[in-house]
Amino acid sequence: NAPISQSDPEVAEILDSELHRQQRGLEMIASENFVPKAVLQAQGSVLTNKYAEGYPGRRYYGGCEEVDKVETLARERAKELFHAEFANVQPHSGAQANAAVYQTLVKPGDTILGLALSHGGHLTHGMKINFSGRFYHAESYGVNPDTFLIDPEIIRQRALETHPAMIIGGWSAYPRIEDFKAMKEIADEVGAKFWVDMAHFAGLVATGLHPSPIPYADVVSSTAHKTLGGPRAGFILAKKEYAKKINSAVFPGEQGGPLMHVVAAKAVAFKVAGSPAFRNRMERTLEGARILADRLMAKDVADNGITVLTGGTDVHLVMVDLRHSDMDGKQGEDLLAKVGITINRNTVPFDPRPASIASGLRIGTSALATRGFSTAQYEEVADIIGTALAQGSSADVDTLKARVDKLVDDFPLYPGLDQID
Ligand code: PLP
Numbered sequence: 001n002a003p004i005s006q007s008d009p010e011v012a013e014i015l016d017s018e019l020h021r022q023q024r025g026l027e028m029i030a031s032e033n034f035v036p037k038a039v040l041q042a043q044g045s046v047l048t049n050k051y052a053e054g055y056p057g058r059r060y061y062g063g064c065e066e067v068d069k070v071e072t073l074a075r076e077r078a079k080e081l082f083h084a085e086f087a088n089v090q091p092h093s094g095a096q097a098n099a100a101v102y103q104t105l106v107k108p109g110d111t112i113l114g115l116a117l118s119h120g121g122h123l124t125h126g127m128k129i130n131f132s133g134r135f136y137h138a139e140s141y142g143v144n145p146d147t148f149l150i151d152p153e154i155i156r157q158r159a160l161e162t163h164p165a166m167i168i169g170g171w172s173a174y175p176r177i178e179d180f181k182a183m184k185e186i187a188d189e190v191g192a193k194f195w196v197d198m199a200h201f202a203g204l205v206a207t208g209l210h211p212s213p214i215p216y217a218d219v220v221s222s223t224a225h226k227t228l229g230g231p232r233a234g235f236i237l238a239k240k241e242y243a244k245k246i247n248s249a250v251f252p253g254e255q256g257g258p259l260m261h262v263v264a265a266k267a268v269a270f271k272v273a274g275s276p277a278f279r280n281r282m283e284r285t286l287e288g289a290r291i292l293a294d295r296l297m298a299k300d301v302a303d304n305g306i307t308v309l310t311g312g313t314d315v316h317l318v319m320v321d322l323r324h325s326d327m328d329g330k331q332g333e334d335l336l337a338k339v340g341i342t343i344n345r346n347t348v349p350f351d352p353r354p355a356s357i358a359s360g361l362r363i364g365t366s367a368l369a370t371r372g373f374s375t376a377q378y379e380e381v382a383d384i385i386g387t388a389l390a391q392g393s394s395a396d397v398d399t400l401k402a403r404v405d406k407l408v409d410d411f412p413l414y415p416g417l418d419q420i421d
Contacts, residue, residue: 023413026341026381026404027371030317030364031172031200033229034371034413036272039265043231047261055247067260074263077270081206084214084237089266090250090258094199094223097234098124099131101221103249104242105193106165108135113159113192114168115150116140119349120319122172122197139164143174143349148310150174152182159190169213170197170221173346173362175293175313177210184216193218199234201315203227203366207279209286210315218242227285227316227366229278230269233262281369288365288378289313295382296320300390309348309360320361320389321348327392329358336361338397339388340404341381372411380407 005012022034035043047067053060056068056075071089078087091097106112112132114125119142123130126138139162144151150171159167167187169178180196187194196213202222204210213220219238224230236246251258272278293312295301305324313319322329329345336343347353348360365373368381384403388395 019414019417024340024405024408026407027367028336028341028343028363028365028381030344030362030366031223031226032364033225033227033367035225035229035231035265035269037414037417038268038272039231042265042268043261045261045264047264048259050260051257052260053251053257055251061257067263070260070264070267071258074267074270077267077274078235078237081270081274082202082212082214082220082237084220085240086238086243086246088236088246088250089263090255091221091234091236092255092259092262093232094122094197094221094234095124096254097221097223097236097250098122098197100236100246100249100254101195101197101219102132102136102166103253104238104245105195105219106136109137110165111137111139111162112166112168113139113141113155113162113164115171115174116142116349118347118351118355119143120171120174121168122170122199125168125170125197145350148349149176150178152179152186155183156186156189159186159192163190164192166193166195168195168197169217170199172200173317173319173360175289175308175310175315175317175319177314180211180213180216196220197222199223200226200317203229203273203278203282204286204315206273207282209279209282219246224266224269227282228269228273229281229366229370230273231262231265233259233266235266284374284378285316285366285369286314287375288369288373288382289316289318291375291378292363292365292382292385293318295379295386296389298386301386304390304392306389316366317362317364319346319348320363321359322361323348323350323352323359325359327389328353329360330356331392332361332389335388335392335395335397336385339384339395339400340408341385371413373407377407377411 051061074089075087115121141158196217225232307321309319333345345358346360346362347358351359353359
C-alpha cells in the first residue's frame with residue numbers, strides 16, 4: 001500500500017505534471033472547471049470498490065447500506081437545487097445520460113430534431129456516426145443566418161417539415177439563452193417530446209442566473225463538470241411520471257454498476273452549488289464573459305476581420321468568429337496556447353473551413369472564476385487575448401506570457417496540493 005509516487009512513479013509523474021500544467025496555465029476551455037478538494041476526495045475514495053447495481057433500497061448486491069445513503073443524498077440535493085420532481089444521478093457521463101433520455105422518450109428509427117453540430121449542437125444530438133444519428137432518424141435546425149441566434153420560428157418550420165418525435169434543446173457552443181417556453185409550444189404543436197440538455201449552463205440554472213428548462217422540458221439531462229463545477233459525470237432530471245422509465249433506461253438499459261465514488265462526488269458538488277459562494281462564482285463567470293466579449297469587439301481586433309458571434313454573450317462563453325480573418329481556428333488556438341491560455345477551436349455556423357481547422361474559437365470563463373478571478377483579472381486576461389488575436393503572428397508572445405504568469409502567481413490553484421500521493 002505504498003503511495004503512488006513509490007508504487008507507480010511513472011503514473012505519479014504524469015499526475016504531478018498535469019497538476020503543474022493546470023496550475024501554471026489559464027484554463028479557458030468552456031466545458032472545463034476545477035473541482036473543490038472535497039470532490040477530489042470523494043472521487044478518490046473507497047467507494048470506488050463497491051458494486052451497487054440497482055437503486056437505493058433495491059440493489060442486486062449486498063453491503064450497499066452506505067452507498068445507498070450517499071446516492072439518496074445526491075438525488076435529494078439535485079432535486080432541491082434544480083426544483084425537479086425526480087433525479088437519476090447514476091449516468092457515468094453526459095453522453096450516457098443522453099443515451100438514457102433517448103431510451104426514455106423515443107424508439108429507434110424515430111425522427112429527432114436538434115441543433116446542428118456545426119451550429120453548436122452536441123454529438124449526442126444527432127451527429128451521423130454517434131449513436132443518436134445511427135439509431136434514430138436525425139434532423140437538425142440551424143441558427144438564424146442573419147442574427148446567428150437560435151430562432152423558434154426556424155425550429156417550428158423544421159418541426160413542421162420533419163415531424164419529429166422529440167425536439168432537443170441545449171448546446172455545446174452557443175453564447176445566448178434559448179426560449180424554452182417557445183420550444184415547448186412547438187413540441188406540443190407537432191406532438192413531440194421536448195428534451196433539454198443543459199450540460200453547459202447547469203451551474204447558471206442552479207443559481208437562477210439562466211432560465212430553467214425544468215418547467216418546460218419532459219426531461220432535462222446534464223453533466224456535473226462544466227459550469228456546475230463537479231466531477232466528470234452526468235445526471236437526469238424529470239417530472240415524476242418519467243421516473244420508472246428513466247431509472248430502467250440508465251440501469252440496466254445503458255449501464256451496469258454505478259460509479260459510487262463519482263455519485264458521492266456529485267452529492268458534494270450539488271451541495272457546493274447551493275451555496276452563496278457558488279452563486280458569486282457564477283456571477284463572476286458571467287461578468288468575465290461579458291468583459292471578454294467587449295474586449296474582443298474593440299477596434300484593434302475588429303480591424304483584423306475578427307468578430308464576436310451574436311455581438312456578445314449571456315452565458316459563460318464567447319464565440320469568436322474568424323471566418324473573415326486570415327487567422328484560422330487552429331492558428332488562434334495555437335497562439336493562445338503559446339501565451340499560456342488553453343481554449344479550443346470550434347466551427348462557427350456556415351464555416352467555410354474544415355472542422356479540423358475551423359473558423360471559430362470557443363472561450364469560457366468558468367474555470368477562472370473558480371480560481372478566484374473577478375473584474376480586474378478578467379479585464380487583464382481579456383486584454384491579453386485581445387492583443388494576441390489582434391497582433392496574430394507578430395504578437396509579442398513573451399510579454400503576453402509574462403502577464404499570464406503574473407495572474408497565475410496571484411491566483412494559485414490547489415495551493416498545498418503540490419504532490420499527488
Ligand atoms: N451534452 C452537451 C451539451 C455537451 O456539451 C457535452 C460535452 O461536451 C455532453 C453532453 C457530453 O458529456 P460527456 O463528455 O460527459 O459525455
